[in-house]
Amino acid sequence: MDINTLHKPPIVFKQMTWSERLIVFCGVGFGSGLAPKAPGTFGSAFALLFIPLWLTLGFYASVVAILIMSLVGIWICGKTAEIIHVHDDGRIVWDEFAGQSITFLPLIYLGQMNWLWALIGFALFRLFDVWKPWPIRVIDRRVDGGFGIMFDDIIAGFWAALCILIYFYFK
Structure with a gap:
């Protein structure tokens, strides 16, 4: 367990209202962000589902759905941080859902989505999310x-998607 995790208060669902529990449950990626180590990686892996x-849905409907996921995510992530009293807590992974999903848009558009590209997209997104260029x-x-x-995860998703597009452009 890293030093940052040690200083974060535990998430106590019993002390929350039902609406707060639902918000936090979504914010922590339906539980995927509660992994004791590397919650962002677990949240990104969950997004593969x-x-x-x-x-x-296809490309255009996916763009709309991911846009809605991102807009709703602004509220979910902000509210989750407020409820658990920690800004940008590593356990909040709804942002990984949106960023990871953006990574796959070029593959859906180009009809190149397969499990190899899913893993490559996963790795690229995690690289940009952790490295934070x-x-x-x-x-x-x-x-x-x-x-x-x-927003930082959305940009990481765009960077990863751009890498995929560049590969297919110069292939």
């Missing part, structure tokens, strides 16, 4: 609230 949904690092440090929690 959305791939069949994105394939069923410009402008992700700036956003992560300077933007507060639910928007700040969501």
